Amino acid sequence: MQRGLQTLIRLALLALVLGLWEVLPRIGAVNPMLLPPLSDVATTLWGLLGRANVREAIAVTTLEVITAFAIAVPLGAAAGILLAENEYLGAIFKPMLFYVFSIPKSIFLPLFILAFGIGFGQKVGYAAFTTTFVVMMSATAAVESVRGDYILVARSFGATPAQIIWRIYVPCMMPVLLETLRISMIFNFTGVMIAEMYASRTGIGHLISNWGENFQLPQLFAGIIILSAVAIAFNETVRRLEARVGAWRQ
Amino acid sequence: MTAPSPILVRRAILVGLIALWEILPRLQVVPELFLPALSKVLVVLASDWQVFGGALLVTLYEVGLAIVIACGLGITVGALVGGVASLRSLLLPVFSSLYAIPIVILYPLFTAWLGIGPQSKIVFAGLYGFFPVMLSTAAGVRVIDPQFLLAARSMGATLTQQVTRVIIPASLPTVFAGLRLGGALAIIGVVVAEMLTASAGIGYLVTLNRTILDSPRVYAAILAILLLSILYDVASRALERRVVVWQSTGRQSAPAARPVSTATPQATAA
Amino acid sequence: MAAVSMNGSARAPASDIALEVRGLSHVYEAGDRAVPALQDIDMSVRAGRFIVIVGPSGCGKTSLLMMMAGLRAHSAGTLLCQGRPIPTPDPTRVGVVFQEASLFPWLTTLDNIEFPLSLRGVPAEERRRRAEAMLSLVGLKGFGARYPHELSGGMKQRVSIARGLVQDPPVLLMDEPFAALDEQTRMTMGHELLRIWSTTSKTVVFITHSLTEAVYLADEVYVMSPRPGRIIDHIEITLPRPRTYEMMATDVFGRLRERIWQQIRHAQ
Ligand SMILES: Nc1ncnc2c1ncn2[C@@H]1O[C@H](COP(=O)(O)OP(=O)(O)OP(=O)(O)O)[C@@H](O)[C@H]1O
Ligand SMILES: [Mg+2]
Numbered sequence: 001m002q003r004g005l006q007t008l009i010r011l012a013l014l015a016l017v018l019g020l021w022e023v024l025p026r027i028g029a030v031n032p033m034l035l036p037p038l039s040d041v042a043t044t045l046w047g048l049l050g051r052a053n054v055r056e057a058i059a060v061t062t063l064e065v066i067t068a069f070a071i072a073v074p075l076g077a078a079a080g081i082l083l084a085e086n087e088y089l090g091a092i093f094k095p096m097l098f099y100v101f102s103i104p105k106s107i108f109l110p111l112f113i114l115a116f117g118i119g120f121g122q123k124v125g126y127a128a129f130t131t132t133f134v135v136m137m138s139a140t141a142a143v144e145s146v147r148g149d150y151i152l153v154a155r156s157f158g159a160t161p162a163q164i165i166w167r168i169y170v171p172c173m174m175p176v177l178l179e180t181l182r183i184s185m186i187f188n189f190t191g192v193m194i195a196e197m198y199a200s201r202t203g204i205g206h207l208i209s210n211w212g213e214n215f216q217l218p219q220l221f222a223g224i225i226i227l228s229a230v231a232i233a234f235n236e237t238v239r240r241l242e243a244r245v246g247a248w249r250q
Numbered sequence: 251m252t253a254p255s256p257i258l259v260r261r262a263i264l265v266g267l268i269a270l271w272e273i274l275p276r277l278q279v280v281p282e283l284f285l286p287a288l289s290k291v292l293v294v295l296a297s298d299w300q301v302f303g304g305a306l307l308v309t310l311y312e313v314g315l316a317i318v319i320a321c322g323l324g325i326t327v328g329a330l331v332g333g334v335a336s337l338r339s340l341l342l343p344v345f346s347s348l349y350a351i352p353i354v355i356l357y358p359l360f361t362a363w364l365g366i367g368p369q370s371k372i373v374f375a376g377l378y379g380f381f382p383v384m385l386s387t388a389a390g391v392r393v394i395d396p397q398f399l400l401a402a403r404s405m406g407a408t409l410t411q412q413v414t415r416v417i418i419p420a421s422l423p424t425v426f427a428g429l430r431l432g433g434a435l436a437i438i439g440v441v442v443a444e445m446l447t448a449s450a451g452i453g454y455l456v457t458l459n460r461t462i463l464d465s466p467r468v469y470a471a472i473l474a475i476l477l478l479s480i481l482y483d484v485a486s487r488a489l490e491r492r493v494v495v496w497q498s499t500g501r502q503s504a505p506a507a508r509p510v511s512t513a514t515p516q517a518t519a520a
Numbered sequence: 521m522a523a524v525s526m527n528g529s530a531r532a533p534a535s536d537i538a539l540e541v542r543g544l545s546h547v548y549e550a551g552d553r554a555v556p557a558l559q560d561i562d563m564s565v566r567a568g569r570f571i572v573i574v575g576p577s578g579c580g581k582t583s584l585l586m587m588m589a590g591l592r593a594h595s596a597g598t599l600l601c602q603g604r605p606i607p608t609p610d611p612t613r614v615g616v617v618f619q620e621a622s623l624f625p626w627l628t629t630l631d632n633i634e635f636p637l638s639l640r641g642v643p644a645e646e647r648r649r650r651a652e653a654m655l656s657l658v659g660l661k662g663f664g665a666r667y668p669h670e671l672s673g674g675m676k677q678r679v680s681i682a683r684g685l686v687q688d689p690p691v692l693l694m695d696e697p698f699a700a701l702d703e704q705t706r707m708t709m710g711h712e713l714l715r716i717w718s719t720t721s722k723t724v725v726f727i728t729h730s731l732t733e734a735v736y737l738a739d740e741v742y743v744m745s746p747r748p749g750r751i752i753d754h755i756e757i758t759l760p761r762p763r764t765y766e767m768m769a770t771d772v773f774g775r776l777r778e779r780i781w782q783q784i785r786h787a788q
Contacts, residue, residue: 006340013344034363091256092263102434102483104441106453107472110460114284190352197354197446198457205355209446212358220358228351235350401622404589405611405636405683415639419626496626496667 036218045222054207061203064120064192068127073184075128076135083136084143097137105130109198118199127191134187138180146172174245182238189231286466295470302474305452308368309440309478312451315372316436317429320379325428327380328387329421342388349381354442361447371448375439383432390424423494430486437479452478537603538691538723539565539588544597545748546583556748557583561597563742563751567690570717570724572734574780575744576788581727584749585695588725589616601691611636615684619696623668623679630655630664633682654682657716674705681713685720694726698733706730707765710737714763735776736763743780745787753783 025032048054083090116122154168196205208223274280275287331337360370402416444453459467541563548555557580586592590606623632633651658678698706734741743753
């Protein structure tokens with residue numbers, strides 16, 4: 001199938017979904033209380049963006065997301081590289097990591113509340129905690145994706161350690177690293193949202209949680225749309241980059 | 251002197267952690283409110299076993315149905331998207347984009363629609379597990395070697411026989427990996443949902459006891475959840491090993507949730 | 521170009537012809553492009569002969585084999601197996617062995633060999649008996665319960681051969697069956713194949729890129745041109761049987777090998 005045609009079909013699908021969203025509640029096929037028409041949601045969305053408390057919530061959430069990310073990525077990367085490079089430590093801790101993965105990490109939320117109280121620290125701490133594991137796993141995989149024989153070849157041509165890092169490790173790992181960042185961000189965002197929805201006084205997660213409880217569905221849908229748009233935009237941007245630096249991979 | 255074997259070290263770490271859990275609170279190095287001694291938690295768990303057991307049953311019920319949704323839909327759609335080339339190129343990019351959305355933000359919508367009973371948890375956790383299971387199944391189906399089908403055809407296999415005797419057995423490892431992943435995610439999703447808004451279930455007990463600052467009961471519930479997810483992991487791995495004995499390497503030993511490729515993440519969030 | 525025969529051996533009576541190919545051509549339709557893959561192929565394979573096909577990569581050897589197996593249709597010409605066309609695969613008439621171990625990893629060795637029998641509902645007992653017999657024919661007695669991943673490359677190909685032969689088809693087609701093996705295993709496997717062939721008296725059509733293998737195994741070698749594939753030479757291998765490794769060092773062997781090589785080289 002040609003690309004143009006595919007894009008067309010996708011756009012048609014999108015238009016269909018949006019169209020149904022508008023029409024079904026209008027003609028009463030679904031309860032407009034439960035699914036407010038798209039146009040109402042759009043109006044609400046526009047109004048929300050002008051409100052001070054919403055703007056403040058967006059600012060808080062953004063700051064939390066960035067801070068948690070800035071803590072989790074170096075921490076997780078360092079630990080992940082250590083586990084990948086040191087065989088002994090890897091043998092000890094990698095199986096444990098696998099177990100940690102199937103555990104619902106939200107059960108540790110109460111601990112973060114006890115440690116930090118309800119606020120910035122608790123939310124950032126929890127999100128960084130969950131994200132660190134993801135970064136660790138991906139970083140391990142990233143290091144292991146550099147094949148030993150490339151390094152051997154480079155050495156045989158007399159490459160210095162610095163050259164090996166810059167000419168072999170970095171280009172080899174670049175696509176994987178970007179993928180790591182992208183996926184970590186998905187988790188990080190989720191972590192902040194959960195922490196905000198669980199116990200918080202501000203932030204977008206707190207707002208949508210409240211809107212849901214108060215049956216303010218136009219606001220709730222508007223919030224979901226904003227968050228989804230931001231998440232998809234970030235994801236797609238990094239994916240483009242990944243495709244560019246990873247063109248040699250197959 | 252050689253270093254002790256990794257397994258030994260791992261056991262020692264586990265034993266050490268358990269010991270610290272008992273000793274630190276007793277020596278009042280950490281406050282009781284923050285971490286009550288393990289023995290206290292166990293005592294509460296034993297004396298209130300009916301409460302915790304009842305809550306676990308509610309959770310298990312929700313998890314069971316969520317697994318049916320996540321795996322049933324995830325494996326079916328994944329097999330279609332992975333197996334049919336035109337669907338794949340049309341829909342896979344769409345699904346990968348949607349996958350970036352933190353699904354937990356949809357939970358308030360589900361409680362508004364379905365109430366705070368089990369339904370909203372089941373739908374949320376089902377959806378939570380759906381994407382990763384679907385993506386990993388799609389990836390798995392794509393690696394079925396076309397040579398297998400050619401060989402089967404050369405031996406006179408009919409179309410039905412190609413499906414039942416080749417495609418289905420060849421995708422079993424993928425399906426099992428999907429089941430394991432979907433189950434782990436269903437548990438995570440249900441627990442998160444119960445912690446956020448609920449009136450029953452083991453996650454609800456965590457939140458309820460946290461708000462009344464009853465730390466031993468918070469930890470008792472946490473312990474129950476830990477046991478549940480570890481048991482599920484061990485059981486599903488054992489089952490997988492028995493069914494997929496023929497696999498030399500790969501999936502069976504991989505974790506339920508490897509965040510490495512686009513196929514699986516999200517498992518660990520929450 | 522017409523087939524050349526090195527010694528004008530007497531033609532066999534028609535009933536002895538296992539495979540008959542007359543004016544076979546094939547064009548692949550790839551999107552809006554047409555790829556002529558095979559052109560005017562003529563072959564006449566007598567029953568019980570060991571035929572080897574060689575030719576540059578992409579000349580259409582695999583395609584031809586697929587058509588002989590009933591796995592692919594052809595555009596023009598006729599293809600007859602024992603006087604009848606092969607519109608669909610029929611493992612009782614033609615067995616196939618592929619290059620990559622196309623054994624099913626989820627089945628044990630015995631179950632793999634039984635697979636074609638089980639497809640047509642042969643009773644379990646008879647299946648087992650025939651599979652066991654095949655297993656000892658290929659020298660793998662006692663390995664029946666192993667899974668493919670527990671076997672070496674050479675052993676896997678032995679199992680593939682056993683699977684191809686289990687329905688006792690008069691014709692066995694082999695597409696570079698030993699290409700993935702190391703040189704030593706490959707030599708042993710060639711030798712083994714000749715042993716199996718001589719005890720079962722099958723007609724074998726064998727594709728290879730190794731000229732040594734071709735001369736060592738074959739009664740007749742067909743040489744194909746680059747795409748579109750045509751038969752540009754047909755060589756009778758006059759070396760006596762049973763073949764021995766020592767023959768490889770002889771002048772006759774070297775000359776035959778050289779002739780094939782020259783044909784392939786000049787056709788480029
Ligand atoms: N299904 C197909 N559709 C279109 N073209 C094809 C198809 N199969 C093969 N071809 C083309 O037909 C030609 C012959 O292919 P074939 O696989 O038969 O060659 P071959 O001689 O077996 O090559 P090799 O020695 O590399 O195995 C090639 O150019 C190939 O690209
Ligand atoms: Mg070929």
